[in-house]
Amino acid sequence: MDYYGSYITKLIDELKKLPGVGGKLAQRIAFHIIQLPGERADALAESITNAKRNVRYCSVCCNLTDADPCAVCSNSGRNPNEIMVVEDPRDMAAYERTNEFKGLYHVLHGAISPMNGIGPNDLRIGALLKRLQNKPADEVIIATNPNVEGEATAMYLNKILKPLEIKVTRIAHGVPVGGDLEYVDEVTLLRALQGRREM
Amino acid sequence: MDYYGSYITKLIDELKKLPGVGGKLAQRIAFHIIQLPGERADALAESITNAKRNVRYCSVCCNLTDADPCAVCSNSGRNPNEIMVVEDPRDMAAYERTNEFKGLYHVLHGAISPMNGIGPNDLRIGALLKRLQNKPADEVIIATNPNVEGEATAMYLNKILKPLEIKVTRIAHGVPVGGDLEYVDEVTLLRALQGRREM
Numbered sequence: 001m002d003y004y005g006s007y008i009t010k011l012i013d014e015l016k017k018l019p020g021v022g023g024k025l026a027q028r029i030a031f032h033i034i035q036l037p038g039e040r041a042d043a044l045a046e047s048i049t050n051a052k053r054n055v056r057y058c059s060v061c062c063n064l065t066d067a068d069p070c071a072v073c074s075n076s077g078r079n080p081n082e083i084m085v086v087e088d089p090r091d092m093a094a095y096e097r098t099n100e101f102k103g104l105y106h107v108l109h110g111a112i113s114p115m116n117g118i119g120p121n122d123l124r125i126g127a128l129l130k131r132l133q134n135k136p137a138d139e140v141i142i143a144t145n146p147n148v149e150g151e152a153t154a155m156y157l158n159k160i161l162k163p164l165e166i167k168v169t170r171i172a173h174g175v176p177v178g179g180d181l182e183y184v185d186e187v188t189l190l191r192a193l194q195g196r197r198e199m
Numbered sequence: 200m201d202y203y204g205s206y207i208t209k210l211i212d213e214l215k216k217l218p219g220v221g222g223k224l225a226q227r228i229a230f231h232i233i234q235l236p237g238e239r240a241d242a243l244a245e246s247i248t249n250a251k252r253n254v255r256y257c258s259v260c261c262n263l264t265d266a267d268p269c270a271v272c273s274n275s276g277r278n279p280n281e282i283m284v285v286e287d288p289r290d291m292a293a294y295e296r297t298n299e300f301k302g303l304y305h306v307l308h309g310a311i312s313p314m315n316g317i318g319p320n321d322l323r324i325g326a327l328l329k330r331l332q333n334k335p336a337d338e339v340i341i342a343t344n345p346n347v348e349g350e351a352t353a354m355y356l357n358k359i360l361k362p363l364e365i366k367v368t369r370i371a372h373g374v375p376v377g378g379d380l381e382y383v384d385e386v387t388l389l390r391a392l393q394g395r396r397e398m
Contacts, residue, residue, distance in 0.1 A: 003292035005265040011250040014243045019231050020224045027289055029217045033247055034254050034263060041251035044213045045244040048232055051210040052240035055233050064233060066204040090226055093202035 008034065060131065062107045062124040064089050072096075072105060079103045081138040085128065085157060087111050087145055095143065103141075106131065111149035112156055118149075120156060128157075132164055139167045146173055207233065259330065261306045261323040263288050271295075271304060278302045280337040284327065284356060286310050286344055294342065302340070305330065310348035311355055319355060327356075331363055338366045345372055 004012070008030055015026035033041055057063070058070035065071070072078065072092075082103025086092050092105045108123040132140070142157055144150035154170055161168045173191035175184050184192075203211070207229055214225035232240055256262070257269035264270070271277065271291075281302025285291050291304045307322040331339070341356055343349035353369055360367045372390035374383050383391075 003295045004263065004288060005254065005270070007246075007250040007253045007265050008263060011246040014246040017239075017243075018228045020227055025219045028219055030250065031263075031288065032218050034250055036251065038251060040216075041247055044216075045247040047206075047210040047213040048240055048244040048247075051206040051229065051233055052235065052237060054206045055204065064203060064207060064230075066206050071204065089203060089230065096202045 061105050062109065062127055063092060063105060064107075077102075080135070082141065083128075083132075083137045083139070084141045084143050086143050087150065087153070091143065091145070103139075108144070108153065111144055111153040113149045113152075123153070125157070125160070129160065129164075132161070132166060136164070137166060139169060141169050141171065143171045260304050261308065261326055262291060262304060263306075276301075279334070281340065282327075282331075282336045282338070283340040283342050285342050286349065286352070290342065290344070302338075307343070307352065310343055310352040312348040312351075322352070324356070324359070328359065328363075331360070331365060335363070336365060338368060340368050340370065342370045 011030045011033065012023075012026045015021055015029050016023060018026075021029070033044070036044075054066050055064050056066075056068065058065045058068055058073055060069045060073040063070050063072070067074070079102050082101075083106050084092075084095065084101060084103055085106045085108060086095070087108050087110060089107055092107060095101050095105075106124070106128050108125065108128075110118055110123050112118060112120060112123070140157070140161055142154045144153045144157075158168050158170075172195050173188065174195055175181060175188060175192045181189070210229045210232065211222075211225045214220055214228050215222060217225075220228070232243070235243075253265050254263050255265075255267065257264045257267055257272055259268045259272040262269050262271070266273070278301050281300075282305050283291075283294065283300060283302055284305045284307060285294070286307050286309060288306055291306060294300050294304075305323070305327050307324065307327075309317055309322050311317060311319055311322070339356070339360055341353045343352045343356075357367050357369075371394050372387065373394055374380065374387060374391045380388070
């Protein structure tokens with residue numbers, strides 16, 4: 001039954017479709033929106049419409065951007081000979097926050113996952129190949145996630161990039177900084193041992 | 200730094216202001232919205248604007264509604280002599296889902312909470328008094344939450360409604376149905392004992 005009237009019910013239904021938002025949270029957000037001052041609610045609605053309308057993919061690195069090429073690709077202070085391949089724009093942002101990597105990125109928008117029916121052709125791998133054929137890089141750093149899908153994607157990329165005679169590297173696996181060895185899983189401990197370095 | 204471009208950053212900022220939505224969830228929702236088909240994103244934005252513009256308070260029970268009086272208050276099949284006082288429209292919806300209560304409601308929009316600076320004048324208690332003075336009811340059922348604020352509100356309402364010679368009742372406290380006694384807290388167990396009824 002419709003306890004709240006059609007407008008609130010419609011809002012709750014729309015909110016429930018968002019990832020990570022269940023029925024209870026959708027209700028809570030809906031009532032919060034109704035209590036907001038009119039201009040704050042309009043600002044939220046506008047930011048949704050604007051983001052959807054004005055955001056597109058960077059023609060170089062496939063990152064989401066409102067200017068093409070994106071801010072990173074058009075920054076002449078960055079090294080175009082190092083390309084870091086990530087699954088997601090959020091992974092790129094995570095590396096940007098380290099303030100250390102000064103190369104460029106390539107965003108795949110996912111990882112190979114036969115379970116979910118995602119193959120190499122569903123990712124921006126073709127765009128990466130074309131990019132490297134047009135303008136070869138010295139090194140491609142594969143920074144896909146350290147899970148099954150990310151590893152599969154890394155192996156696939158390594159296989160298809162080898163013939164281009166580009167150095168392909170993978171970010172290191174090991175124990176996270178600040179962690180406690182006792183709580184680290186066995187696979188990570190093993191990888192940390194295998195990847196040990198002279199001090 | 201602005202890793203995503205201004206439109207995405209603005210959307211993430213707006214989403215972060217919502218209750219229960221932290222930085223990570225805001226990012227996840229923002230990227231979900233950008234991947235949506237245009238009309239789905241527009242539907243979400245419209246539902247926000249529409250709900251904010253068209254929803255107001257019912258002049259009788261103070262519930263949120265798009266028609267005044269609301270669907271419950273204007274339903275002639277309901278008993279106007281029983282009024283259930285709740286804190287929130289969601290509490291009203293919870294009781295409506297039981298399909299048992301056939302009286303009317305009064306929504307306070309909060310509970311007395313000196314810690315948060317919320318006193319009786321910040322709630323719709325004046326509207327309740329005026330409503331009862333214009334059209335006395337046989338019984339007022341206080342269904343505020345079973346926590347400190349809800350109990351304080353119930354006691355306050357009882358005190359100010361007593362002079363009107365209306366029967367004031369409080370919903371029962373006790374062990375929840377389907378629970379396991381072992382995991383019920385002491386206060387609830389005590390209340391359940393005090394409220395025992397002959398079988």
